[in-house]
Amino acid sequence: MNDALILLFGFSRTALEIATKLKKQGYAFRLVDYDPAALVKAQKEGFDLIVCDYGDDDALESLGIAQNVGFVFCLFDDDVHNVFLTLSVRAIDPNVPIIATTHTKDAVHKLEIAGATTILDPYQITGKKIYKLITQPEVMQIVETTIFGEEDVNMAQLTVTETSPLNGTLLSQYSAWKAYNMLLLGLHDKEFNKEFIFITEGHTHKLDAGDVLVVIGSRSEIRRFKTDFCLE
Amino acid sequence: MSLAALVIRFAYFLDTSVSYRRLKEAARTLLEYPHSKIKFYFDIFMVFLVVLSVLCLLYEVKHPDESILEWIIQGSLFIFILEYLLRFWIYSDSHAIVIEDYEYALKNNLPFSLGRALVKVVRKKLDYVFSPLAIIDLLAILPSYRPLRFLRIFLLFRIFKLFRYARSMKTFAAILHEKKFELLTLAIFAGFVIFAGSSAIYIFETNQNPKINTLFDAIYWSIVTMGTVGYGDIVPLTQEGMAVSMVLIILGVCVLAFLTSIIVSSFQNKLVELKENRLYYDIEKLERYILICGYGRVGEVVAKMLHEDGNALVIIDTDAAKIKLAQERGLIGIVGDASKSKLLGTLGIEKRATHIICATNSDELNIFITLSARSLSPHATIIARVIKAAHKKKYLLAGANYAFSADETIGLLGAQLVTQPVSYAALEGILSENTGIVFESIFVHEYSFFNRQTVTALSLSSRRLLLFGIVRQDESTCEKYFFFNPADDFVLQPHDSLIVMGRKHAINAFRKQNEKRSRE
Numbered sequence: 001m002n003d004a005l006i007l008l009f010g011f012s013r014t015a016l017e018i019a020t021k022l023k024k025q026g027y028a029f030r031l032v033d034y035d036p037a038a039l040v041k042a043q044k045e046g047f048d049l050i051v052c053d054y055g056d057d058d059a060l061e062s063l064g065i066a067q068n069v070g071f072v073f074c075l076f077d078d079d080v081h082n083v084f085l086t087l088s089v090r091a092i093d094p095n096v097p098i099i100a101t102t103h104t105k106d107a108v109h110k111l112e113i114a115g116a117t118t119i120l121d122p123y124q125i126t127g128k129k130i131y132k133l134i135t136q137p138e139v140m141q142i143v144e145t146t147i148f149g150e151e152d153v154n155m156a157q158l159t160v161t162e163t164s165p166l167n168g169t170l171l172s173q174y175s176a177w178k179a180y181n182m183l184l185l186g187l188h189d190k191e192f193n194k195e196f197i198f199i200t201e202g203h204t205h206k207l208d209a210g211d212v213l214v215v216i217g218s219r220s221e222i223r224r225f226k227t228d229f230c231l232e
Numbered sequence: 233m234s235l236a237a238l239v240i241r242f243a244y245f246l247d248t249s250v251s252y253r254r255l256k257e258a259a260r261t262l263l264e265y266p267h268s269k270i271k272f273y274f275d276i277f278m279v280f281l282v283v284l285s286v287l288c289l290l291y292e293v294k295h296p297d298e299s300i301l302e303w304i305i306q307g308s309l310f311i312f313i314l315e316y317l318l319r320f321w322i323y324s325d326s327h328a329i330v331i332e333d334y335e336y337a338l339k340n341n342l343p344f345s346l347g348r349a350l351v352k353v354v355r356k357k358l359d360y361v362f363s364p365l366a367i368i369d370l371l372a373i374l375p376s377y378r379p380l381r382f383l384r385i386f387l388l389f390r391i392f393k394l395f396r397y398a399r400s401m402k403t404f405a406a407i408l409h410e411k412k413f414e415l416l417t418l419a420i421f422a423g424f425v426i427f428a429g430s431s432a433i434y435i436f437e438t439n440q441n442p443k444i445n446t447l448f449d450a451i452y453w454s455i456v457t458m459g460t461v462g463y464g465d466i467v468p469l470t471q472e473g474m475a476v477s478m479v480l481i482i483l484g485v486c487v488l489a490f491l492t493s494i495i496v497s498s499f500q501n502k503l504v505e506l507k508e509n510r511l512y513y514d515i516e517k518l519e520r521y522i523l524i525c526g527y528g529r530v531g532e533v534v535a536k537m538l539h540e541d542g543n544a545l546v547i548i549d550t551d552a553a554k555i556k557l558a559q560e561r562g563l564i565g566i567v568g569d570a571s572k573s574k575l576l577g578t579l580g581i582e583k584r585a586t587h588i589i590c591a592t593n594s595d596e597l598n599i600f601i602t603l604s605a606r607s608l609s610p611h612a613t614i615i616a617r618v619i620k621a622a623h624k625k626k627y628l629l630a631g632a633n634y635a636f637s638a639d640e641t642i643g644l645l646g647a648q649l650v651t652q653p654v655s656y657a658a659l660e661g662i663l664s665e666n667t668g669i670v671f672e673s674i675f676v677h678e679y680s681f682f683n684r685q686t687v688t689a690l691s692l693s694s695r696r697l698l699l700f701g702i703v704r705q706d707e708s709t710c711e712k713y714f715f716f717n718p719a720d721d722f723v724l725q726p727h728d729s730l731i732v733m734g735r736k737h738a739i740n741a742f743r744k745q746n747e748k749r750s751r752e
Contacts, residue, residue, distance in 0.1 A: 006650055013620060017643020025651055071650050099649060101642060105529070120645060122638035125663060126591075127533025129636055130615050134522065134534075134587050135541065137613070138673040138703050138729050142714060143662070144634075153716055157654040183698060183717050185733075188654040196657035198669045200696045200734040212654040216700075217717070 004070025005030060007063060009085055011038035011049060014101055014122070015075040019047055032063065054085050057092060066093040074100040074116070079107035083114050090115030152218045155185070158231040162209045166229055171205040180225045182217025236346040240334050243327035259322050263315070266516065278315070281308050309373065316369045323360040326353040403506060407498045414494050422458070422487045429454035429480040436472040443467075458484030514564055515579055518544045523585045523612075525570035525601050526592035527554040530617050530638075534589060535563060546579060571600040573608060582609040590616040590632070595623045599630050606631030662733075671700065672739050674746055676728045681748045688720045690730075695742055697734035704728050 006022065006029035008015045015031060022029050031042055031049040042049035052059050065072065072089050074082040082100045089098055100116040102108050103123070111119050133140040160166050171187070186198040189211050196214070197205070205211075213231070215222060225231070246252050261268045285308040288301045295301070330349045337344040360366050408415065430450035437444045443466045444450055453466040457480045468474050515521070521544040524531050528549075535545055535558065547558045548570040558565035568575045570592070581588065588605045590598040598616050605614055616627045618637035627635035645663075648656040661667040676683055682690060692699050701716040705727045715722065724730075732739060 013639040014642045014646070017621065017639050018646040021643055021647035022650065025647070027650060073646060099646060103529075118649060120642050122642050123529035124533055125641050125645075126617055126636055126638040127530045127537070128663065128665070129641070130530070130534045130589055130591070130617070131537040133615055133634055134538065134543075134589075134613075136672055139671045139731055142701060142703065142731050143671060145714075155648075155652075155655045155659060157652040181717055183700065185655075185658050185698070188657065196654060196661055196667075198658075198661070198667065198698075198733070200669065200698050200738070214655045214658045 004028075005064050005068050006071045006073070007032055007065070007069055008073045008075060009033070009054060010074065010076030010081065011035075011042055012075045012077050012101075014120075015073070016045060016047075018073065018075070023047075030063065054081075054088065057088060060088060060092055065089055065096065069093070069096055072096055072098045074098065076101075077103065079103050079110075083107060083110050086111055086114040086116045153216060154219055154222065155214060155216050156222050157188075158213045158215060158222075158226055160207050160209055160211045160213065161230050161232055164209070164230040166207045166231070167209050169207055171207055180217065180221050182215050182221045182225060185214045185216055187214065188212040236344060239330060239346060239349075240344075243330040243334075246327040247331055256322055256325075259318050263319060263322065278311075281311060284308065312369070312373050316366070316373060319366065319369070320357065320360055324353075324356040326356070329353050329356065403502060403509075407495065407502055410502075411494055411498050415491075418487065418490055418494070425480065425483045425487070426451065426454050426458060429458065429476055429483075432476045433468065433473055436470050436476065437468060441466070441469045441473070454480055457481060458487065460484055460488065508566075511564065511566060512578065515546055515566075518546070518584060520544065520584055520586050521546050522587045522589065523548070523576075523579065523581055523605075524589045524591060525549075525598075526590065526617075527551075527558050527565065528591060528593055531589070531591040534591065536561075539563060546585075548575070548579075571597055571604060573604045576604055576608055581605060581612065585609060585612050588612050588614045590614065592617075593619065595619045595626075599623070599626055602627060602630040602632045668735055669733060670736055670739065671731060671733050672743075673703070674730045674732060674739070674743050676724050676726060676730065676746065678726045680724075680726070680746050682724055682746050683726055685724055686720065687718050687722045687724070692732070692742075695734070696738050697732045697742060700731040700733055702728050702730055 006027060008019060008029055009032045011031055011033040019029060019031060031038075031047055032052050032054065033039070033042075033049055034051065034053055034055075036051050039049045039051055050063070052063065054060060061067075063069070074085045074089075076082050076085070079102055082102065086098050086100050089096065094115075097117040098115060099118045099120060100111045101120045101122060102111055108119055108121060129140065184199050186196055186201075187205065187207075188196050189205060189208075215225070217225075262270055262274050265271060285305055288304050288308075292298070292301050292305070329352050333349040333352065334344050336342075361370075430447065430453070433444065433453060434447055434450035438450075444453065449466065456463055456466075457477050460481065468477050522538060524535055524545060524547045526549055527535065527547050531547065531549070535547060538545055539562070545563055547555065547563055547565040548568050549555050549558075549565065550567065550569055552567045555565035555567045566575075566579075570576065570590075579585070585605075588601075588609070590601045590605075592598055592601070595618065598619070602614055602616050605612065613634075614632045616632040616635045618624045618627060618635045618640075621637040621640045624635050624637055624640075645656065645659065648659060661669055662671060687699065690699070699718070701714055702718050702722065702724070704713050704715065704725065705711070706713065707727070732742065734742075
């Protein structure tokens with residue numbers, strides 16, 4: 001999906017964070033805002049920005065929605081904009097994943113109705129993190145410094161290919177991956193529904209091509225595992 | 233050796249004596265420190281004693297020969313005297329005054345005067361003796377001394393002793409004190425009216441009215457009239473007298489109305505304060521609590537979850553509406569500015585706040601709160617919400633233990649969602665805990681079941697748990713190291729923390745087994 005375009009609506013601080021991360025990983029994205037003032041701000045940060053009235057469906061289509069747009073982010077600081085934009089985009093393209101942020105509790109439900117695929121609630125996430133930090137400080141510290149942080153422990157997803165030795169094996173039988181300093185967190189089985197299955201659920205899974213494993217480990221270990229088992 | 237040298241030596245002896253200090257400290261805990269539990273019980277006991285002794289006194293009026301009553305009265309008297317003396321003792325540190333004077337003289341090369349130091353000591357103690365509560369205490373004791381039996385009525389002063397033990401009574405006294413000026417003005421006016429009225433009736437009626445013979449009768453009559461009581465035992469007979477009484481009645485109503493309104497309005501003002509005091513009192517009772525500054529959405533989410541877990545919380549917000557919301561949800565909320573050190577000080581955060589959460593929606597405010605909180609409380613864990621990710625460093629500089637930026641997390645999640653949708657799902661599941669899978673830490677102590685065992689012995693996979701890593705604290709340096717995915721032969725030590733992932737009940741079962749004492 002690398003070639004699909006990612007649209008980031010609303011030049012908020014969140015948009016800036018996402019854009020920075022995407023730029024680092026070489027994804028194609030466009031920042032969009034209705035406010036010409038945002039253009040100046042974006043240029044200051046080294047990004048280009050399209051000024052566009054998102055209320056106009058033609059304008060949305062001209063951005064490539066329903067054609068080559070792979071993801072739409074609604075990141076306005078105002079929920080009203082986010083809900084309206086989600087609805088407009090969903091009306092044009094029923095399939096594109098829409099990710100929206102929200103700032104009030106009410107908006108979560110409205111965004112769901114409007115057709116957002118994923119809703120990111122910054123307050124909920126921050127609140128939960130703080131809660132976790134108080135009740136389980138060690139866990140949160142580890143999660144912060146490893147998964148989110150600068151330490152060389154990363155989370156990565158690996159897809160099982162046709163030629164992989166893992167293809168067709170039962171997960172419980174196969175323990176060769178234990179030779180790598182990494183943890184198998186869980187997997188996404190193509191045959192099952194969309195949900196992610198954590199390894200601790202203990203089901204015996206037959207791995208097929210197309211299944212996705214999520215592992216945690218150092219970058220180099222993951223790379224070694226990836227090449228050894230012909231994963232993508 | 234001169235007397236002065238002896239006194240100084242004795243003062244130094246007291247100053248260095250541990251047992252003396254301990255004894256005094258114990259007395260203060262019993263009588264003074266508002267947080268001490270024992271004072272609370274002591275106060276209740278004293279209230280009971282005061283009521284009991286007054287009841288006995290009343291009973292004794294008609295039954296003077298009951299010996300048990302005498303015992304109770306004598307016993308309570310003994311306790312009252314003891315209390316009075318204890319309070320007298322702990323009111324000031326006399327030896328400290330002497331030492332201070334002596335050292336001041338030494339440093340400035342002045343001759344030390346024992347007399348001046350003693351005067352200071354005595355003056356300080358006299359401060360106590362003449363304080364209103366001490367006078368009441370003394371009056372409650374004195375009439376029991378036989379030669380002073382005629383002062384029996386003052387035994388009722390014991391009731392006033394209750395002032396010492398009840399906060400609300402103190403508030404009433406405070407109101408009277410606060411409105412001193414208004415009340416004094418009114419009293420002068422009333423006194424003038426009474427004086428004028430009684431002299432007038434005295435002049436007009438002394439010879440006409442058989443009931444008014446002395447000035448005292450006249451004053452009695454005018455007060456009864458002015459207070460709108462009007463017993464009717466003394467009635468003006470002359471027309472002049474009736475005119476005086478009419479004027480007096482009208483003025484009397486006015487004075488009463490003024491008096492009532494002064495006290496009521498003052499009470500109403502005080503009521504808000506009283507409620508707040510009640511709140512602070514509730515907070516004072518909490519031994520440990522988590523302080524949340526800012527009851528916005530983040531604060532709300534955190535407060536809800538922590539409250540459900542049964543943690544004691546104190547919430548501060550400048551917005552009264554938000555605090556009201558918090559109070560409706562059964563939380564302790566205070567309307568106030570958390571950046572004020574004074575407020576944080578009154579809340580006692582330096583001793584009793586274990587965690588301080590800065591969750592307002594302004595970086596400047598959050599940093600300011602972090603700074604003031606850190607300066608007051610070096611040990612509390614301060615967690616701050618960062619609004620603009622660029623400011624994160626400043627939070628850590630200000631003394632925050634952790635600083636979170638929601639934007640950063642959202643940015644990371646958003647980017648993850650695009651680049652690795654499946655690992656996003658995993659991450660989301662971990663963070664939101666909606667899937668029932670949680671990360672938790674399990675502490676290994678000296679007597680843990682799994683102490684000194686290898687990772688293999690934990691048989692985690694059969695328990696459906698995943699060992700993410702182990703946090704080990706170096707015993708000498710106290711530094712913490714994290715071992716990611718430890719090898720099978722890794723041996724657990726006391727003070728290790730296992731970070732495991734799995735379903736909540738599986739983790740709980742594992743934790744329970746860990747808590748069992750090892751077989752040896």
